[in-house]
Each structure stands twice: as C-alpha cells, then as structure tokens.
Amino acid sequence: MKRTKCLIAFLLILAVIMPVFASGNSEKATVKQVLKVAGLKGAYGDEYWKQIETAFETAYPNVDVQLTIEAQVEKTITPQIQAGAGPDVLYLATGRKEQLTETMISSNALVNLTNLLTKKVYNEDVTLQDRILPSIMGNGVTNPYAGDDTNYMLPLFFSSNGLFFNADLIYDNNGNGTEDAKVDGKYEMPSTWDEFLALGKILNTERTTNAATPYLFTYPTAGYLDTMVPASIAASAGEATVKQAFNYEPIWETAEVKRVFENLGAIKDYILPTTVGNANVDGFRNNQQAIIDGKALFMTNGDWVKGEMADTTPSGFNWGSAPFLAFSNGGERFGTVNTEQIYINANTKVQSLAEDFILFLYSQTGLELIAKYGNGAFVPAKTYDEVALKAGMNAGAVAGYKGYYDGTAKVLIGSFAAANAEGVNWKQTYCETMDSVMNGSKTVNDWIQKLKTDSAKLKATL
Secondary structure, three states: OHHHHHHHHHHHHHHHHHHHHHHHHHHHHHOOEEEEEEEEOOOOOOHHHHHHHHHHHHHOOOEEEEEEEEOOHHHHHHHHHHOOOOOOEEEOOOOOOOOHHHHHHHOOOEOOOOHHHHOEOOOOOOEHHHHEOHHHOOOOOOOOOOOOOOOOOEEEEEEEEEEEEEHHHEEOOOOOOOOOOOEOOEEEOOOEHHHHHHHHHHHHHHHOOOOOOOEEEEOOOHHHHHHHHHHHHHHHHOHHHHHHHHOOOOOOOOHHHHHHHHHHHHHHHOEOOOHHHHOOOOOHHHHHHHHHOOOEEEEEEEOOHHHHOHHHOOOOOOEEEEOOOEOOOOOOOEEEEEEEEEEEEOOOOOHHHHHHHHHHHOOHHHHHHHHHHOOOOOOOEOOHHHHHHHOOOOHHHHHOOHHHHHOOOEEEOOOOOOOOOOOOOHHHHHHHHHHHHHOOOOOHHHHHHHHHHHHHHHHOOO
C-alpha cells in the first residue's frame, strides 16, 4: 500500500511538471535563430538591405535578421566586436579612416571563405565561384594574407575607374584609325597612347578655326591619377612590374616605365588650360563639368562621378567610360576597380547561416533586389549587367562595365604597400607632381628622379 501511494505521488508530480517541460519545448521551437548583419550606409543607401532582410527571412522563416546599416557603422559595432559579440556578417570595405576591416584582417578575425566558393547560390544550380567575376578575385583584397591563396573576403560591389567622356561625342572604330577629325560630329575613340596624343593634335588644329573645339584631357585633381598611373604601367611593362612598383622597387628608370611618365608629360600640349588651377578641393567639380560642357573630351575618374555631377548634368547627357590606354595596337588595356567587401566575423556562432546569407546575396533573387533598390550599385556577378538592365538601370551606365562582364577588360587591383618615411609624401610624388609638369615648373625627368628617391626611402622602411 505504501509503495502504491509512492507511485501515485510520483505520477502526480510528473503530471504537474510535464506541461512545464512541454511548454518549454514549445517555446524553444518557436525561438528564431538570429543573424546579425552590419554594413556601411553609403551612396547606395539602405533600402536594398531592408528588402534583402525581408526576402531572406521569407526564404528562411526560422531566422531573424538584425540589420545595423549606418553611415558611421564602425562607432556602433567596434565596441561589440571588441567584446566578442559583434555582427556575424560585415559589409565594410578596406581603406576607410577607422580601418576596422584592416584591424580584423591583422587580428585573423575573418572566416576562411574558400570552401564557400564551391557551394551553390540560393535556389540555383550555380556555384558562388561561377557567379562572381573571376577578374575581381584572387588579389590582395580577396586574399589579404601574402602568399596565401585562400579567400577571406568577397567583392560585393565594385566601381570602375578609367577614362570618362561624353558618349555622344565619341564613336568607336575599333582602333582602326580614320583620316577624318570627325565622323557625324563625333571623334574616334582612341585605344592607344599614340592615337590619344594624335587626337590631341587634331583638336588643337581644329581649335585654330573653331574656338569651341574641346581640349583632349582634364583631371579633377592630380590625385585621380592614382589609378591611371598603375594601369598605364601595367599596359606598358606588365602586371609584374606594377607589383614591384607597389613595393617601391627601383623600376622607375626602365624604358617601359619611363615612357608612361613621358606620355603623361606629353599631355601638357593638349590639356584644358584651367585644369591645374581648378585641381583642388574647391575647384575639382569645374574640371568634371568641363566634360559635361564639351570643353574637354576625356578625364580620369571613377564611376561615382555620374552621381556626383547629377545636379549639373543636363537631361539626355550620356556618360561613357573605357579602360586606360594601350601602348600598341591590340595591346592590353587595363581598367582599375574599387571593390567593397563582405566577410564573416570569425567569432560568429552561426557560421553556416552567415554563409547561407552570402549565398543568397549573390543569387538571382539577391541581385534583382540590389539592382532595383541599390541606387546604382554594381555587383561583380556574371549576370548582373542583364539583371541591372531589366531593373531599369541606365543603359549607358551598364555599358561602362561591359568589358568586365564579357572578359575583354583586364582588371588591375592593388595598392602601394603601407610605408612611411620622413619627408616623403608618396601620393604627392607619384600623382600630384603631374600639376608641376603640366604648368611647366618641373620636367618629366624631375618626376622620375623624385619617384626613384622617395621610393627608395619607403622601401627601406618595409
């Protein structure tokens, strides 16, 4: 009898606590997995992130995406990262003042994404590595550790740098040349430096009878040559020489490199006269406006100029862009790109989910949302040019990226090694000396000797 009472008591206790356990399991089943995503709210805005958040949560109903998309996102997430509780996925480029991404790289705080490249993007039979443009991969940005072929960052967005012009003033004869200065009111697109400088002579001759004839070239500030110089060295001497230059090797007096600066110096005879006077923080927009107003044919710039000058660009104006010039007919032409990276925090507790999110971004679903709501953002994905056109993006803007999508444009990605030496301002030396050469206060040889001297000082500090 005593045993029976004990058994009854036990059953009563069990009956009381079982609903508690059942209730707890039920609540646990409804708790969503949290994925924290942080990124920069820049020129592309944040609406596309909100759209992606909704679409991803629809595709993964047990996931709660928590976005932190801010103009100064580092102020919010740096303390979180330092406390070991930062975002799982980060969209934040290198080169920003706060250098948070650089800090994470140096701290080995990024997830190795190499295996992710072999996985299929969301809802498609296409791997990630087959979706991303190969020309934007395998560089010091995606593979930030020297001598390491593994990928830690992926290029989510990119913008092109090259020669920008009024597309309605230029026609492309595939570099075959023409004896006429103009055809149907347009000038032939030069593909080599010889053709470029020859066009400058044609314009100067035409200007003797028509003062409205444009000058050949301008630049916003001489600092904008930071893409034109390496791309021209690559076209003249090869990419290996550019890598040497980036590490301050003594390559400046070689014939192939000297001719780059000699050609830049030759622009002096064909440059818009007001260029140097406006090549500063207060006047650079005047030089850019010169392209819009037909006062100059070409300038070095980046794709952002279209938005930067939108308020003074008349309706119907069509921007054109092209890679920098070759040194021979059929020679390689290089464009440079700025990329904005996405990566996964090594401290994430939901790595698999974070990977799924990235695979979603590069899917057709993700690309379509970015194209529609991304305010002109370009993703280095093989199908993105078609997606962008279908989303209503300006055809001229998409055409500027044609070479990157069809594989005809060579892409140069990289930068000079971080180094400091007393009395050396390297950006001033290799770019901004152009101002002095254009106004005649320095010669090309002065420029080359300064490059030689300052690079040796920087090399000694590496």
